[in-house]
Amino acid sequence: MASQEIEALTQALARLPGLGPRSARRAVLHLMKKRETALTPLLRALERVSERLSVCSVCGNVDTSDPCGICADERRDGRLLCVVEEVSDLWALDRARLFPGRFHVLGGRLSALEGVRPEDLSIDKLVSRIAAGGIDEVVLAMNATLEGQTTAHYLAERLETFPVRLTQLAHGLPVGGELDYLDEGTLAQALRARRPVA
């Protein structure tokens, strides 16, 4: 029915998280009917992000500049470092604007099942950042999953020789919960009640 071009656009949209084939079709129709107010702005925004997209060489965040906006922000407290599994976790925490420090993205979590080892994550880089000094506290903000907590324990061991305070998010996260899905109130509570690694 639809032309090849429309079919291609539908498929590209259907691959986005949260959209399926049916909602992608509705979105395409919306874009085609509202060319000036929907299609063109989306196209321009995509072009601009595509041109400037980069991974931050300091923390691993994805942004349109390198170093990213957070690492480049002088008002951030460089003595505070929050370690997260994924960029989505960084965004979730930063969205709530509760954490005044900087971040470090591991790029995943240790997993025997999926064969993810320490050398597969951005851990050496994290150790280098901490070894370089100037950091007082490292918040291990892993997900409250088995693998997230395993990763936190591993990091706590790797980092125990450094003169930094290691903390973790307060329990109050629901078991099995992932940061990106939590409401900001829960995130705020967890961050405020963070405590030293036992």
Place this chain on the structure above:
Amino acid sequence: MASQEIEALTQALARLPGLGPRSARRAVLHLMKKRETALTPLLRALERVSERLSVCSVCGNVDTSDPCGICADERRDGRLLCVVEEVSDLWALDRARLFPGRFHVLGGRLSALEGVRPEDLSIDKLVSRIAAGGIDEVVLAMNATLEGQTTAHYLAERLETFPVRLTQLAHGLPVGGELDYLDEGTLAQALRARRPVA
């Protein structure tokens, strides 16, 4: 937190039907993390659709060619014409590949409440198409709403002088529908239109 470019992209995506601010953010993150497999294909597909987008001057469908793929398709039965309210209805009917004829999009429905009058819809064009001859049957495939049915009645009156068969979609139980969950209107229609067991 996010750069201006990322914010703009998030907002453009959040305006699509079926996506809100939160899912748009997840989609942006997905696009940025999967540049080659997600961002670039979406960008290319949007560009191509944007370049060729047009409204069919015959039937009102949106497509990447004019006349649209359906109007240009020689294998379609030109004697059958299906009149729908919106382009989305055309797509829904055509997706099922059940209707072998061509379409006509009114661009809305008559509505006293919203001030939509006959001259606001593509009705004169429809009358011209039918007056030009070659059409045997006109299916009035309006929505089963008060306004849809009002529109169908109006069209039936406008078209009664033409030598065409006017039909409408059957009303009744949807496939898989359970009596207990159906509204009384549907049940009444299904009962009124009951037919002998084959």
